[in-house]
Amino acid sequence: MAATVAKPGLIPRVIQEHNLRPVANTDTNNSSQPDADVDPKVPPQHQRLKLSDFALVRTLGTGNILLAPLATLDAPRVYRTFARVCLVRPAGANEEDRDKVFALKILRKAEVIKLKQIDHVRDERRILSDVAGHPFITELITTFSDHDSLYMLLDYVPGGELFSYLRRHRRFPEEWAQFYAAEIVLVLEYLHDDQGGVAYRDLKPENLLLDGQGHVKLVDFGFAKRLGSRDSRPVETYTLCGTPEYLAPEVIQNKGHTIAVDWWALGILIYEFLTGYPPFWHQNPIEIYKQIIEKPVLFPAEPPISPNAQNIIRSFCTVDRSRRLGNLIGGTRQVKEHPFFEGIDWDALYHRRIRPPIQPNVRYPGDAQCFDIYPEDDGKREPYTDELSRQYDRYFEGF
Template identity: 70%
Template sequence: MAATVASSHSFGGGLHPLQAKGLLAAAQQRQQQQQAQSQPQLHPCMLNAHHSNSQHQHRRHDSSQPPQQNNNNNDTGGGFEMATRKPQLSDFHRIRTLGTGTFARVVLVRPANGTEIDRQKVYALKILRKTEVIRLKQIDHVRHERQILKDITGHPFITSLQASFADRDFLYLLLDYIPGGELFTYLRKYRRFDEEMARFYAAEIVLVLEYLHEKQGGIAYRDMKPENLLLDADGHIKLVDFGFAKRLGYKDDQHPVETYTLCGTPEYLAPEVIQNKGHTTAVDWWALGILIYEFLTGYPPFYHNNPLEIYRQIVEKPVLFPASPEISEEAKDIIRSFCTVDRSMRLGNMSGGAARVKAHLWFKGVDWDAVEQKRHKGPIIPHLSHPGDASCFDVYPEQDVNSETYTEEMFEKYEKYFEDF
């Protein structure tokens, strides 16, 4: 399957007269600080995947935050039944690795004990090495991911946390297994989606953002991209990888608290993130506009091998549409409405929130109750032979090459941050 994202795209047109010098200086400084944190391509089940061209170039960048303690000590996050104790690694039989990263590995597992029916169930177990979480300054992100997944488990279009636990060296997140693979893989295969397909997936994403922003106290997801959207057996999306998600809360009834962490994937970053002006849940609506554009064309509107050039394009250039493929005026309008630099005028972030998104002409005729209830199968049905089929995922080495010891000194200093696992 040929990748549809080229190293650069030029559609002509002039630049907005915005000054990028300060932006680029700040971005260069951040990039130097972050190079050690760049991660290789990871499996979609909760790992930090990246968009790629033929050279598999990274799209994910982050800046560190100091750890913050949380006194919530709930044992489990979801539906895995351990009546008298927390789960432990020996409760599961390891089937195969689904993906690996700098400090995490996801493996397909099934219960080692229980009834025959129990042993037929499969899960995705995310394993995080404590030493690497500490070294890469990811303590806060890992803790946020676990807590947010615990709070939102059960939504039809979001991965579900079944349990969390820990041992001396590792943290574990037990998640539902989503067998269909990344939506990005199918986008590469199809080269682009027609508008009906794009609308189907976008509608499900709208419901996810409505839930996170308006029903869960202002959770900003902050890493929307096709690599983080998996397909279930019926072709519906499941949003995964909440490592950059953050519950912002609200200053008042309408205005979420701002945050300043530079995190996400370059092609999908909103201008206010790049300019370090403080950002809110509005960044997710910008990213949805970029995502719809990519669905319809096969590539994002802002792209370059150098992330700094991507940042410059986002700040200075409007979204421009190619002559081919033909895109409807309604689709162009919703993309422009999402990708509005002034976030106070950005669709989804204006008064009315997600309700105004649903009322947009591009979504005319969509039965939102039917979408939420998944009454219709998706336009792409993964080819699966059984519930534990992992054929949609690449084969990875089973050996963990990193074996740095979690020392007594590290235990004394950092274990308090992992107690609620």
């Protein structure tokens, strides 16, 4: 249902329809050249890794970009696969290592360049490196590259997408929504406060996986950006990126946005947890944008939504971000103190001492039954030519 877009203005010309971890940036108003600063080279032992060191088990998800203007969405659609996430294990693993499995995100250099994703990919790598170790964020183990592709080796999260469980249950009881929202609050607190103002910018059920015990793991940092602050004020950024149903009004209006967009998205997410659908939706993303800007959040008679849940959703989904919960003086502390989260032991939650409401059926470390089946790579790809290599290799030196 949700599509991810990245565009500097109101009307996106490229819509990304995704399966697991979409990344897109088609900012045609920007230069195709990325930022001039180049990451330091990674340690030699990382550079020695190569794709043949891993045995492919199966594809976990793909990111497919739909190339068509909105005005011609009824015409034949042209898709381009941008990223692929695979379950892998060490090649030739012995008996002792047979249970070692990883998720390998594969990004083709030619597509990264063509879709103007260089800065997003570099930001993703930097931020994932910085946040490694948080209990509710996917962990980047290392990165490496070859002539054609970039690779991110991540911990494998076997429980599958939270979206799949929401689809199966149709909607979550309020206690479930409270639990998952609380773990996300701890993630946003860490990104916003402890990591110097990192805006995630693509919060939605598809980007939340469950680990083997049922705890949330936030994945896909392709749109994350470290904004920081200047003169005690949060720095603003202007690229339209995210998922239409979850975009904050200031993003759509191109007024400049801050980390406050993540709190808006959390309000939308809680609404979808409780009802099974987002408050703003239409087949045409432009109509979604109009609804977000012009309409208040309305609640259905069925299922009934508690006053506390309605209040926190409205407090997050406040068009004026200066009055938005999470973006006020007190920040995340005010979110934690909201009556919707009454009874949450935040310390116990952080240390994973609270039993999650959903227990994924994971039979062994490499079990992938919680993920949908996707076609495997057909081997077709745009060539990464010598000319592209000469022009762009320096921007991939951090991999």
